[in-house]
Amino acid sequence: MSGANDPAPVPSPSAMRRALARARDGKALDVTEAEVLLHARGEDLEALLEHAGRVRDAGLEAAGRPGVITYSRKVFIPLTRLCRDRCHYCTFATVPGRLESPFLSPDEVLEIARQGAAMGCKEALFTLGDRPEDRWKQAAEWLDAHGYDDTLSYVRAMAIMVLEETGMLPHLNPGVLTWADLQRLKPVAPSMGMMLETTSTRLFTEKGQAHYGSPDKDPEVRLRVLEDAGRSSVPFTTGILLGIGENVTERAESIFAMRGVSRRYGGVQEVIVQNFRAKPATAMMHRPDAEREEMAAAIAVTRLVMGPSAHVQAPPNLLGAEHGGVDEYELMLRAGIDDWGGVSPLTPDHVNPERPWPQIDDLAERTAAHGFTLRERLTVYPEYVKAGEPWLDPRVAGHVAALADPETGLAREGAPVVGRPWQEPEAVPVSSGRTDLHTGIDTEGRTGDRRGDFDAVYGDWDELRPKVDRQGAAPRRFAPDIAAALRSAESDPAGLSDDEALALLHADGPELEALAGLADRVRRDAVGDDVTYVVTRNINFTNVCYTGCRFCAFAQRRTDADAYTLSLEQVADRAEEAWKAGATEVCMQGGIHPDLPGTAYFDIASAVRERVPDMHVHAFSPMEVVNGAARTDLPVREWLSRAKEAGLGSVPGTAAEILDDEVRWILTKGKLPAREWIEVITTAHDLGIPTTSTMMYGHVDSPRHWVGHIKLLRSLQERSVERNGRRGFTEFVLLPFVHTNAPLYLAGLARTGPTVRENRAVHALARLLLHGHIDNIQCSWVKLAEDTCRQLLAGGVNDVGGTLMEETISRMAGSAQGSFKTISDIRALVEPTGRPVRQRTTTYGTVSQERRRVAEASDGVAPSVRRPSLPLV
Numbered sequence: 001m002s003g004a005n006d007p008a009p010v011p012s013p014s015a016m017r018r019a020l021a022r023a024r025d026g027k028a029l030d031v032t033e034a035e036v037l038l039h040a041r042g043e044d045l046e047a048l049l050e051h052a053g054r055v056r057d058a059g060l061e062a063a064g065r066p067g068v069i070t071y072s073r074k075v076f077i078p079l080t081r082l083c084r085d086r087c088h089y090c091t092f093a094t095v096p097g098r099l100e101s102p103f104l105s106p107d108e109v110l111e112i113a114r115q116g117a118a119m120g121c122k123e124a125l126f127t128l129g130d131r132p133e134d135r136w137k138q139a140a141e142w143l144d145a146h147g148y149d150d151t152l153s154y155v156r157a158m159a160i161m162v163l164e165e166t167g168m169l170p171h172l173n174p175g176v177l178t179w180a181d182l183q184r185l186k187p188v189a190p191s192m193g194m195m196l197e198t199t200s201t202r203l204f205t206e207k208g209q210a211h212y213g214s215p216d217k218d219p220e221v222r223l224r225v226l227e228d229a230g231r232s233s234v235p236f237t238t239g240i241l242l243g244i245g246e247n248v249t250e251r252a253e254s255i256f257a258m259r260g261v262s263r264r265y266g267g268v269q270e271v272i273v274q275n276f277r278a279k280p281a282t283a284m285m286h287r288p289d290a291e292r293e294e295m296a297a298a299i300a301v302t303r304l305v306m307g308p309s310a311h312v313q314a315p316p317n318l319l320g321a322e323h324g325g326v327d328e329y330e331l332m333l334r335a336g337i338d339d340w341g342g343v344s345p346l347t348p349d350h351v352n353p354e355r356p357w358p359q360i361d362d363l364a365e366r367t368a369a370h371g372f373t374l375r376e377r378l379t380v381y382p383e384y385v386k387a388g389e390p391w392l393d394p395r396v397a398g399h400v401a402a403l404a405d406p407e408t409g410l411a412r413e414g415a416p417v418v419g420r421p422w423q424e425p426e427a428v429p430v431s432s433g434r435t436d437l438h439t440g441i442d443t444e445g446r447t448g449d450r451r452g453d454f455d456a457v458y459g460d461w462d463e464l465r466p467k468v469d470r471q472g473a474a475p476r477r478f479a480p481d482i483a484a485a486l487r488s489a490e491s492d493p494a495g496l497s498d499d500e501a502l503a504l505l506h507a508d509g510p511e512l513e514a515l516a517g518l519a520d521r522v523r524r525d526a527v528g529d530d531v532t533y534v535v536t537r538n539i540n541f542t543n544v545c546y547t548g549c550r551f552c553a554f555a556q557r558r559t560d561a562d563a564y565t566l567s568l569e570q571v572a573d574r575a576e577e578a579w580k581a582g583a584t585e586v587c588m589q590g591g592i593h594p595d596l597p598g599t600a601y602f603d604i605a606s607a608v609r610e611r612v613p614d615m616h617v618h619a620f621s622p623m624e625v626v627n628g629a630a631r632t633d634l635p636v637r638e639w640l641s642r643a644k645e646a647g648l649g650s651v652p653g654t655a656a657e658i659l660d661d662e663v664r665w666i667l668t669k670g671k672l673p674a675r676e677w678i679e680v681i682t683t684a685h686d687l688g689i690p691t692t693s694t695m696m697y698g699h700v701d702s703p704r705h706w707v708g709h710i711k712l713l714r715s716l717q718e719r720s721v722e723r724n725g726r727r728g729f730t731e732f733v734l735l736p737f738v739h740t741n742a743p744l745y746l747a748g749l750a751r752t753g754p755t756v757r758e759n760r761a762v763h764a765l766a767r768l769l770l771h772g773h774i775d776n777i778q779c780s781w782v783k784l785a786e787d788t789c790r791q792l793l794a795g796g797v798n799d800v801g802g803t804l805m806e807e808t809i810s811r812m813a814g815s816a817q818g819s820f821k822t823i824s825d826i827r828a829l830v831e832p833t834g835r836p837v838r839q840r841t842t843t844y845g846t847v848s849q850e851r852r853r854v855a856e857a858s859d860g861v862a863p864s865v866r867r868p869s870l871p872l873v
Helices: 011-024 031-037 042-062 106-118 138-143 151-167 179-188 221-232 247-266 292-306 328-335 360-369 381-385 394-402 460-466 478-491 500-505 511-528 567-580 600-611 622-632 634-645 661-667 674-686 703-724 756-769 788-792 810-812 823-833 849-857
Strands: 067-079 123-128 169-173 191-193 234-242 268-275 339-343 374-379 531-534 534-541 586-587 616-617 648-650 692-696 731-737 777-778 801-802 837-839
Touching: 011 031, 011 042, 031 138, 031 292, 031 534, 042 292, 042 328, 067 106, 067 151, 067 360, 067 511, 106 622, 123 151, 123 292, 138 191, 151 169, 151 179, 151 849, 169 179, 179 191, 179 221, 179 374, 179 394, 179 622, 179 788, 191 531, 221 234, 221 247, 221 837, 234 247, 234 292, 247 460, 268 586, 292 328, 360 374, 360 777, 381 616, 460 692, 478 500, 478 600, 500 661, 534 567, 567 586, 586 692, 600 616, 600 634, 600 849, 622 634, 622 674, 634 648, 634 674, 648 788, 648 849, 674 703, 692 703, 703 731, 731 756, 756 777, 777 788, 788 823, 788 837, 801 823, 823 837, 823 849, 837 849
Parallel strands: 067 123, 067 339, 067 374, 123 169, 169 191, 191 234, 234 268, 531 801, 531 837, 534 586, 586 616, 616 648, 692 731, 731 777, 777 801
Antiparallel strands: none
């Protein structure tokens, strides 16, 4: 085979027959069987093509498009040909000396787009090298001179310009992207893409291979981009490149890697099977091109592995109409493609400039000659057009709708391609939906146990099951290890090793009592005997969210019966009610509502400050901070600075869950990675904005994750002290998983939360590991029975949180502990411990006498919450 560096042995005839029989019968193939089928030639290849074509036809029939092969009418915008990589087959990337300018100018971009729009093109394909400013000073200087922080900032600006000036839909191919990059770019493009090319690490690490010396061609990095795109609900194009030195085993593994990502998240909108074409003046100029039978077999196997609903594409300009007596168009159609990709009537294929695009009329004729109908699609595939949220950002949804046939999701014939404003004037949040949920949750309850898109919004549950570590959560008790760890903790509580900490988490019986007693003594030395609480009100300003957190029962679609959004006036009203009840703080968090502009968070903070100037605003989780920064295209530091100016006083350290992506990507489809959470928190600390810290545990995690999480928080506190001369975290809040209505539990993947023993052990361990770093350890009364809270107070805890007034998130998950506690309730909770109770501020300061007096008069809870108003009859 042309592509094989180390050719795998040709499979036996019996192995080929078995693999073909499984393909014929519609049975799922494994990697070994796919590898066998990639060798199919002659009659075996004919049989393989027949099976793959049948699968493709079934998918088109099910989609309501029988016999339809699609393409996208596009223009190619080579924004820059500079690149930091050195791929040995590429002629697109070049050096600054061969270019008039490092980047196309806005005028040049607009000229291409306008000509394309005039010719009916609907896709603007932005192709460029990976982060050229990291390698070429000319690129960095050009960006700086034109006011752009980096290449992606320029990509974003040009995408907006094309949307507004021409109405064409950007498809972005800027190379490797981080999770945060995807958040920045999603609002300006309906789709994005990056070829996986291959999962062969060998081609990346071995000198002389195709990807050697190209940092962005690390297969692990590229797979992470596909994962992050899926988590971010970005319709994403990817594919494999045949014949660059990969062997057949690696080729099969690459196909299965794409299938895995597609199944987990549903975001792989198409898979391109592209054949290598040798180019002059490259290191691989003498390598033979991929053979057409090799290409046909790869397409057919890709179709069988990806399944009938997948979109499989072969670029028509890399084929020959008649080559060696074989019609390659027919061959690829028989192999199972359902799309020809982007075809331009205007611009060349700048990546393969020696291969001109076919004329669209000629492509239609060739497609029809083989029994199919050619139809134009948009850059984003019909399934995503028709689904809308969460795949299409509201800022581009109108642009897509203007060009789409609402019935099919394909391009609408005769649709005018004209510019539209990229973003309507940013409106303030408007009241909608079940805005009384904060009180109704305690009376009528939730409407159903799950949201309406349960089977889609969280990804594929079956793909997640193998990732859940059920053994790691099982207690393992080794008494001598526990006794030794207790002795170590007596002398140096925060100096426990990982093994010692893990031993203590498995303590039970007398050892558990000894651990709790030690933690209680450490607590007394650190903060005294006072049990503190804050008079606060939670204000969850919306529960509309499509992030896909699999543990969250609070988030709703905008059309669900329990969905709601508060107006700014309602937020301010609730803050004022809280102030009149003696509150010193409001804690404000909400879902990631697709319509919410990034500046809405500033408006929310300002609304509270204007209505109640002395109220402390504790608001916006790191996920909300990243969302706001992405939607405003501001760096996190600048966004936080503006939020602080608007009235933000501190940030809740929620959205942490477990700060280990191994667990996070089971818990959530689209929430921010651990590194982004850390960036937000450390930036807040650097700006003098205090934060809390949290850990949600007892779901699909294990004790080793708890130890790692707590020690990471400790290191972040040490960093803040060293860098800023002050602590950043005010407290550590442990949040036991509430399972009842959690999607992860309903799908059978999570356990029923931590046991009482685990709760006692982890709270005590937190006190020890954080000694001298984070003084305040809080238990969450909304998630724990009162008797358990008292046990925790005897085992290292010194704070019980707040009165809350409206706790909806845990109640939606199924917590039975109510949505508020009065001051009297808190005193009753603590009284059996014999310890004094003290009201505190957000930062654990002393509350003014006036605030204490008002709080005592209302018992710390607004009357409208304690006694919901009844309608007049």
